[in-house]
Amino acid sequence: MKPSLSRLALPALLASVAAPALAADAGSLNIICGVQAEWCSLVQTTFSRTTGIKVNLVAKGGGEALAQISAESANPKTDVWFGGTGDPHLQAAEKDLTLAYQSPNINLLRDWAVNQAKQSGYKTVGIYSGPLGIAYNTELLAKKKLAAPLCWTDLIQPQYKGEVQMANPNSSGTAYMAIATLVQITGEDKAFEYLKALHKNISQYPRSGSGPLKNVSHGENTIAVGWIHDVPGEVMQGFPVKSAAPCEGTGYEVGSMSIVKGARNLANAKKFYDWALTAPAQELGLAAKQFQLPANTAAKVDPRVPDVKRIKLINYDFAKYGKAAERKRLLERWEKEVNGGA
Ligand code: PLP
Numbered sequence: 001m002k003p004s005l006s007r008l009a010l011p012a013l014l015a016s017v018a019a020p021a022l023a024a025d026a027g028s029l030n031i032i033c034g035v036q037a038e039w040c041s042l043v044q045t046t047f048s049r050t051t052g053i054k055v056n057l058v059a060k061g062g063g064e065a066l067a068q069i070s071a072e073s074a075n076p077k078t079d080v081w082f083g084g085t086g087d088p089h090l091q092a093a094e095k096d097l098t099l100a101y102q103s104p105n106i107n108l109l110r111d112w113a114v115n116q117a118k119q120s121g122y123k124t125v126g127i128y129s130g131p132l133g134i135a136y137n138t139e140l141l142a143k144k145k146l147a148a149p150l151c152w153t154d155l156i157q158p159q160y161k162g163e164v165q166m167a168n169p170n171s172s173g174t175a176y177m178a179i180a181t182l183v184q185i186t187g188e189d190k191a192f193e194y195l196k197a198l199h200k201n202i203s204q205y206p207r208s209g210s211g212p213l214k215n216v217s218h219g220e221n222t223i224a225v226g227w228i229h230d231v232p233g234e235v236m237q238g239f240p241v242k243s244a245a246p247c248e249g250t251g252y253e254v255g256s257m258s259i260v261k262g263a264r265n266l267a268n269a270k271k272f273y274d275w276a277l278t279a280p281a282q283e284l285g286l287a288a289k290q291f292q293l294p295a296n297t298a299a300k301v302d303p304r305v306p307d308v309k310r311i312k313l314i315n316y317d318f319a320k321y322g323k324a325a326e327r328k329r330l331l332e333r334w335e336k337e338v339n340g341g342a
Contacts, residue, residue, distance in 0.1 A: 026052035029268040030077060032065045033057050034084020034173070035255065036210055036230070039288035043082065046284060047275060053268050061208045062088040062173025069097050069260055079263040080272050083127065085173030085209075086116055087180070089256035090322025093123035098258040101270060105277035105296075113295035116254045119319055126254040127276060128285060128292035130229035131311050132177055133250055135213050139240045140222045149223055151247040152182065156197040163222040164201045165212035170331055173253075174209025178225050179330055180321040181251030184314050195338045205339070217241055227253070228311070232304040233289035245311040252313055255292060 029047075033040035037059060044055045060068060065081055066088040072078065081089065081098070092098045100122045106114060113126025134149050141148060146163070149155055155164050169175035182191040203221065206212055212224030213231070217239035231243040257276055263269045275281050282299035285292055291305045320326060 028054040031057045042284045063171045076262040079269040086254040086256040089124040091324040093120035098123040099261045109295045124256045124258040128255040130292040131252045133228040134244045135224045166225040168205040172209040229291040249312040251316040
């Protein structure tokens, strides 16, 4: 029997498809992404398109990312950890889970981003910054005849019972920063008294730091502890959300990036790291409607990026609260005295 045309054509066709793919094979890169989904996805597609490197990406909160990288340390599956609050990146550096790398692009960055690198022995670097605060749904507040909360102390008032959400600090870097911020403002014992009082007003501790604000936008929650820089993106989508910079003062994140020690795709990891520090890569945050202050001094700063001159920022002690033992101790105390209801 004569072979059919399709059987003859198939190997040639397969070869023609496979050949250019092999010629352009730039390998792959495995990223844990700690910012919001839209930004993660833009980073993934843009880097892939410009380099031919296949990017596998999973989104994780800071606490979860740290736990995963720690669990995989004998056999790392992740190459780069992109974004999320700086403390868990510093904790990973201290535990020697991440690799020292001094990118040639580090001199393009603002001082606070470089300081993050210096204090970790170049095992992490700042990629953006933004202030922690309060966000609220204006329609829900009006409907419930509640005033807008402006201070941390407002959140523990009885009229807000069941109206507040903060993420779970075990999984979320945002919530860990909130605890560390309160400890720095009032001292530790008073902060834990506050957190116990806040617990009475909390309806839920979502897993991810962006959860409470998303719930505020969707009208499922009235007040969130979250990022002030995440609010303009929600407003752009038409949600009735406003933010307040707490009157007592507040902390700010230095969103960070690290290369995992033992990364299997190290050359690609360094390529990504260098690229992520460039102005065009940093502007992808803005393209994804994220309004952090970019670390690169040449990256565009949108007018909606929170003006920190109008916010009472504390001098957040990254060295202290970026320590693994401090995180463990504060989380254990929170579990025991607040979440466990002692
Ligand atoms: N910082 C920014 C700007 C984010 O978008 C997020 C999450 O979406 C985080 C930090 C930290 O997330 P988490 O609190 O879940 O660790």
